[in-house]
Amino acid sequence: MAVFDFESESQTGVWFELAGGGRVQLRTLGFAEWRKIRAATVRREPFVHVVDGKPVVLNREQIDEDSMLEMQWDESILAWEGLMDGNGNEIPCTKEMKTALMTMRSPAFRDFYAEKLKILMDAEEAGKEASEKN
DSSP states (O other): OOOOOGGGOSOOOEEEEOTTSOEEEEOOOOHHHHHHHHHHHEEEEEEEEEETTEEEEEEEEEEOHHHHHHHHHHHHEEEEESOBOTTSOBOOOOHHHHHHHHTSSSOHHHHHHHHHHHHHHHHHHHHHHHHHHO
């Protein structure tokens, strides 16, 4: 019998420690989050294409990739503690600050994010494979 627990669908995220202090709470995105991001950043645009000499109206997708990335970061970075700016002030965990950290010239935060998100995705995949074996 397959059991689907709708109560546990929301993810609280996992805390990861940063080298040098501080920690970040991350999660992978589920279908609902991806659907929300897609709805906000992809629009279908009609265009005319000539096939065998006849005009045909088709649709193409226009993707706002910058907004898509920013929304992905905002949804997957849930919180942080102990992240300081160059003046020793704590950096607030806002959408703007998440984007600022992910787009800094230094790749340190991006690399940390990518490494830890891969750990979460690998763990999800391993859990899925284990449940399929049972």
